[in-house]
Amino acid sequence: MMEKLIITAVQFDEARQRLVYVFVGLPPDNADRTVDGMRLYTRDQLIRALDNGKRFVTAYQERGSWHFGGDVHLIETDGKFYLRTDNARIPVDDLGNLAKIRASL
DSSP, rough: OOEEEEEEEEEETSSSSSSSEEEEEEEOOTTOSSSTTOOEEHHHHHHHHHHHHHHHEEEEETTTEEEEEEEEEEETTTTTEEESSOOOSSSBBOOOOOOOTTTTT
């Protein structure tokens, strides 16, 4: 089975329609914010990685424990690509309720 990379945090554009960045890596033990070993992917890098066969899943922290969300899908709607954890053909990126990346990047 192919290994899945894990997305734990996101930053959206001002309209909250498209992702700008995501943190990719493994959720660490006892982490609460920015994490060593995480990689910052742009939206375009994430789309290219998915297009090249890499697989991603979301993960979030709740009550001190990490939980897996959904697999990330590349959905095409009206000739444009969107990143979603469901297969809905809705023209908005949606990876669920993940932590937000601070805007100081």
